[in-house]
Each structure stands twice: as structure tokens, then as C-alpha cells.
Amino acid sequence: GENVEQHPSTLSVQEGDSAVIKCTYSDSASNYFPWYKQELGKGPQLIIDIRSNVGEKKDQRIAVTLNKTAKHFSLHITETQPEDSAVYFCAAPVSGTYKYIFGTGTRLKVLA
Amino acid sequence: SAVISQKPSRDICQRGTSLTIQCQVDSQVTMMFWYRQQPGQSLTLIATANQGSEATYESGFVIDKFPISRPNLTFSTLTVSNMSPEDSSIYLCSGVQGMDTEAFFGQGTRLTVV
Numbered sequence: 001g002e003n004v005e006q007h008p009s010t011l012s013v014q015e016g017d018s019a020v021i022k023c024t025y026s027d028s029a030s031n032y033f034p035w036y037k038q039e040l041g042k043g044p045q046l047i048i049d050i051r052s053n054v055g056e057k058k059d060q061r062i063a064v065t066l067n068k069t070a071k072h073f074s075l076h077i078t079e080t081q082p083e084d085s086a087v088y089f090c091a092a093p094v095s096g097t098y099k100y101i102f103g104t105g106t107r108l109k110v111l112a
Numbered sequence: 113s114a115v116i117s118q119k120p121s122r123d124i125c126q127r128g129t130s131l132t133i134q135c136q137v138d139s140q141v142t143m144m145f146w147y148r149q150q151p152g153q154s155l156t157l158i159a160t161a162n163q164g165s166e167a168t169y170e171s172g173f174v175i176d177k178f179p180i181s182r183p184n185l186t187f188s189t190l191t192v193s194n195m196s197p198e199d200s201s202i203y204l205c206s207g208v209q210g211m212d213t214e215a216f217f218g219q220g221t222r223l224t225v226v
Contacts, residue, residue, distance in 0.1 A: 032212035043118075043204050043217030044155070051212075089154065091215075098143040098208050100215055102155045 002027040002094050006103030013080050014111050021106045023090035024072040033073045034100075035064060036089045044089055048075070080110045114139045118205055118218025125195055125225050132191045133203055133221045140185040141207035141216070146178070149202040149220070158203075161188040195225045 003026040013019050025033070031052040036044035050057045050064045050073065057064050063076040077084055090103040115138045125131050135144070144161040159180055160168040167180035182188040192199050205218045 034214065041220070041222075043116075043206075043219045044215075045217070046214045049214065093212055098211055099145065099157060099160065104154045105152075107152075 002030065002092050002101045004090060004092050004101045004103045006090050006106060008106060009104065010107045010109070012109045012111060015081060016079055019075075019077045019080055019084070019108055019110075021075045021088055021090070021108075022072060023074070023092075023103050024070075025092040026071065027092065027095050028068075028071065029095040030092045032093055033064070033066060034091050035075045036091065036102075038087045038089065038105075040086075047088075077108075080108075082110050082112050084108060085110045113214065114141055114207055114209065114216045116205060116207060116216050116218040118221060120221055121219060122222040123224070125223065127196050127225055129195055130191055130193045131195065131223060132189050133205070135188050135190075135205035135207075135218050137186045137207050137216075139209075141209050142185075143208050144182055144188045145206045145208075145215075146180060146188070146190045147204040147206060149204060151202070155204065158190070161190075161205075192223065195223075197225045199223065200225045 006023045034049035035047050037047045038044040048059050048062050048064050050066050061078045066073040088106045091100040117136045119134055146158040147155040149155050157170050158173045161180050161182040163182045179191045203221045206215045208215050
């Protein structure tokens with residue numbers, strides 16, 4: 001079955017710097033990789049996702065890269081701002097189902 | 113995208129009692145799920161809520177403890193039964209409209225059992 005590992009567990013950056021969070025997955029049949037942001041007291045919200053037919057996707061300050069050969073994908077946040085402080089989760093689908101396996105989460109702190 | 117309204121947002125309950133959490137989606141979703149999230153931890157899938165039939169539970173979770181209903185494509189409930197302090201956690205519902213698509217989440221229910 002699918003297994004997802006996420007690193008680092010915590011990350012502190014200065015405002016304006018970049019942040020990178022990495023995830024690895026085990027099921028080579030997986031084709032869809034979302035990233036979620038969870039703020040305190042709220043449910044996770046999708047911020048960006050990528051499908052296996054592309055290697056990179058960008059949305060303003062956020063980008064996701066995918067290396068299918070190595071089975072890892074990364075979230076990149078540039079020009080970080082205090083409001084980027086949150087917990088970020090990667091996820092990968094359980095093949096043939098509607099279910100997802102979530103990474104262990106990364107607590108990002110952007111220091112002003 | 114779909115919006116999921118979950119209630120209650122938080123509750124403090126006595127041990128031995130039960131709490132029912134409700135989720136209402138503003139549009140039809142194919143599948144709904146229930147997760148548990150311990151503070152500072154990841155999401156653990158409890159079960160898949162199947163419309164019109166019994167839920168499918170993950171290893172370590174049983175129907176007697178976490179009965180789930182899903183009477184239609186937009187509504188589901190999770191009951192936490194015979195609660196103990198170990199059940200204190202955040203419970204989240206989620207819905208998806210298709211395979212390999214965005215999962216939408218409710219805002220969560222923070223449960224404290226005393």
C-alpha cells in the first residue's frame with residue numbers, strides 16, 4: 001500500500017526567504033499529489049496539486065515539483081510572509097480508491 | 113469546489129457519554145471520509161462513509177465505537193460512543209467528487225473528554 005514520508009517536521013524561515021518541504025511516496029501507480037495548508041482551528045485546505053504528466057506547477061509564490069522516477073515531490077514557497085505560517089501536509093492517493101494517505105506534516109514558522 | 117459545514121466546532125464531554133458530529137456539504141460528493149487528528153499530528157483515516165450502506169472502517173477502528181451514517185450524497189454523521197479521555201482529539205470530515213481530485217474538509221470538531 002501507499003506510504004508517504006514528509007520532511008522536515010518543523011521549519012523556521014525569515015520573512016522573505018524561501019521554504020521547501022519534501023515528500024516521498026511508495027506507490028509508483030500514484031498520479032496525483034496535493035498539498036494542503038492547515039491553519040490553527042481549521043480543516044486542511046488545498047493550496048496546490050500536481051499530476052504525474054507534468055514536472056512542475058506554479059501558482060504565484062507557490063510551486064510544486066514532481067520527480068516520478070525518484071518518487072518524490074516538493075512544495076516551494078518563495079518570498080514567505082507571516083501569513084504563510086501554518087502546518088503543511090502532502091498527500092498521495094491509495095491506488096484504485098478515493099482515499100488519501102497524508103504525510104506527517106510540516107510546521108512552518110515565518111519570522112518577521 | 114465544495115464547502116463542508118461541520119458541527120459542533122468543539123465540545124467538552126463526560127466520559128461514558130456519546131457525541132454525534134455532523135457534516136453537511138453544499139453539493140453532492142461521491143465519497144465522504146472521517147479522520148482523527150491528534151494535536152500536532154497527521155490525519156488518521158477512521159472510515160469511509162458509504163451512501164446508503166455500512167461504512168468501511170480502517171484497521172483499529174470499529175463500528176461499535178464510531179458508528180457512521182450517510183443517508184444521502186451531501187450529509188454524514190460520526191458518533192463517538194462511550195467516550196474516554198483517550199478519545200480527546202480533533203475529528204474531521206472530508207469529501208471528494210472524483211478519484212485523484214481535491215479532498216474538501218470541514219473545519220473540524222475539537223473534542224475533549226473529561
